[in-house]
Amino acid sequence: MSPELILFLVLSLVAIAAAIGMLISPNPVYSALFLVINFSTVAVFYLILGAPFIAMAQITIYAGAIMVLFLFVIMLLGAEKLAPGKVLPYQKPLAIGLAIVLMVESVYAVLARNPSDAEIIVPTEAANSIDAMRDLGIMLFSDYLLPFEVTSILLLVAMIGAIVLTKRAKGEQE
Amino acid sequence: MDWTLWLELVIKALVLIFALLGGFAYLTWYERRLLARFQSRLGPNRAGPFGLLQPIADAVKLIFKEELTPAKAYKLVFFLAPIMTLVPSVIIAAVIPWGPPFQLGDRIVTQSIADINVGVLFLMSIASIAVYGIVLAGWSSNNKYAMLGGLRSAAQMISYELTLGLAFVVAILLGNSMNLTDIVEAQRDGRWFVLVQPVGALILWIATLAEVNRHPFDMPEAEQELTAGYHTEYSGMKFALFFMAEYQKMIVVSAILATLFFGGYLGPWVDRWPLLGPVYMFLKIVILLFIMIWVRATWPRIRYDRLMAFGWKVLLPLALAVVMITAVGILLAEINPWMIWLIPIFSLIAGAFASLMIDRSLRRKAYA
Numbered sequence: 001m002s003p004e005l006i007l008f009l010v011l012s013l014v015a016i017a018a019a020i021g022m023l024i025s026p027n028p029v030y031s032a033l034f035l036v037i038n039f040s041t042v043a044v045f046y047l048i049l050g051a052p053f054i055a056m057a058q059i060t061i062y063a064g065a066i067m068v069l070f071l072f073v074i075m076l077l078g079a080e081k082l083a084p085g086k087v088l089p090y091q092k093p094l095a096i097g098l099a100i101v102l103m104v105e106s107v108y109a110v111l112a113r114n115p116s117d118a119e120i121i122v123p124t125e126a127a128n129s130i131d132a133m134r135d136l137g138i139m140l141f142s143d144y145l146l147p148f149e150v151t152s153i154l155l156l157v158a159m160i161g162a163i164v165l166t167k168r169a170k171g172e173q174e
Numbered sequence: 175m176d177w178t179l180w181l182e183l184v185i186k187a188l189v190l191i192f193a194l195l196g197g198f199a200y201l202t203w204y205e206r207r208l209l210a211r212f213q214s215r216l217g218p219n220r221a222g223p224f225g226l227l228q229p230i231a232d233a234v235k236l237i238f239k240e241e242l243t244p245a246k247a248y249k250l251v252f253f254l255a256p257i258m259t260l261v262p263s264v265i266i267a268a269v270i271p272w273g274p275p276f277q278l279g280d281r282i283v284t285q286s287i288a289d290i291n292v293g294v295l296f297l298m299s300i301a302s303i304a305v306y307g308i309v310l311a312g313w314s315s316n317n318k319y320a321m322l323g324g325l326r327s328a329a330q331m332i333s334y335e336l337t338l339g340l341a342f343v344v345a346i347l348l349g350n351s352m353n354l355t356d357i358v359e360a361q362r363d364g365r366w367f368v369l370v371q372p373v374g375a376l377i378l379w380i381a382t383l384a385e386v387n388r389h390p391f392d393m394p395e396a397e398q399e400l401t402a403g404y405h406t407e408y409s410g411m412k413f414a415l416f417f418m419a420e421y422q423k424m425i426v427v428s429a430i431l432a433t434l435f436f437g438g439y440l441g442p443w444v445d446r447w448p449l450l451g452p453v454y455m456f457l458k459i460v461i462l463l464f465i466m467i468w469v470r471a472t473w474p475r476i477r478y479d480r481l482m483a484f485g486w487k488v489l490l491p492l493a494l495a496v497v498m499i500t501a502v503g504i505l506l507a508e509i510n511p512w513m514i515w516l517i518p519i520f521s522l523i524a525g526a527f528a529s530l531m532i533d534r535s536l537r538r539k540a541y542a
Contacts, residue, residue, distance in 0.1 A: 053292055059302070059303065064303045065332065065335070068332055075313050075328075
């Protein structure tokens, strides 16, 4: 076994354990922390695959920004001290059904591919090399300009929505 | 990988960790002596010559102190939080180049632990997870003051992270690379980026002050309002770990600032004697730390709502403007190299405009 394979196996165990921990832990704060561990292991997977930019972006954005906000909201609302609320009656069967669909889908996706004819699409050398950032930037602003701009407009709309929702009417004091 | 590479990495890591630990110990001494000078006192001067043994005495005291854990604390997180605060402050130093590579026997030894091509992104990602320790310390103590301190730190660090990232972008643009060694090498011949982009350096400095919760942005532990903020319930060595993390972060952010804007390890004759690199870094870090302590000794703490308003309404737009000015200036410099000096002129104008806006806003009655 190569060191990379051992690393991969250990990390997958950690990632799966963290994902399960996130699902079953009774305290939302612990769930959030398990999710952070999961995101960090995924970032290490990206590093093993030779994509340092995506790995760092994964840590900065998911583990560093989004989960901190989640944690902030959980702590601010004191959600960890709430008694478990009412469960929607159809939630569990629906979740199980969807999970089975996803499982079948992914198994099919893996098995259906004939390894002899379908080449695995390996990212181009540019995506992994030292100058990845430059090429990534050029790609984003040329070939993928439209999706990039659409995403930024979506983010802008979400931001304006948040501001409108929290804005107080004029003259209203806190 | 052969074993000599492993050995080299381990030795470098150990040297860096011990340098940071020693730096932490003597930074407390440096700060206390300096604060005393600023306040016309003597400061610690009993243990050893000039009080130089004071850090050791403090360490012994802290080790022997009783460690208390609140009965209602979330034990595991309460135990882990100091470690989660300390670890990022150490590993963030791994990418900083401390000097040019030198020849030892028949191998080239680089003076950084990991000379990676996404160095600046690494700094950003570690800075963004550094907030967890403080937030979790506040939450797990199950204490209202600690909780408020943790929440304040989360809000503050997320807000100033954006500005921090934009200030990094300025250095990336000027250095034309994300590798920290390349950024330092781009500042050769005395063309430090602080001369090209003084406002960018100032923004980075302010943002790092907020990131490490130093005065005047030490809201998470504002004594008069929150007793001691997130570490109210911590005692003994656990408190010492928070203390250590704060001072190591001070050293590390000074090193980052020196690397990105003050020429890093560059200085006279550094190419002939590569081991002069760490010496220049040390001098630059000491000067930057002096300014940090100077600020602490002279400025009052900023009010919390103003802190957030300053971050979002002043610093972030200014940082965006500075990034744009830098980018345009670099494009213009391709036409005529002298156009590069348009960058400092226009950024100083933008900075002056921002200060004017702060002044006007503070003069308005409703905000005072």
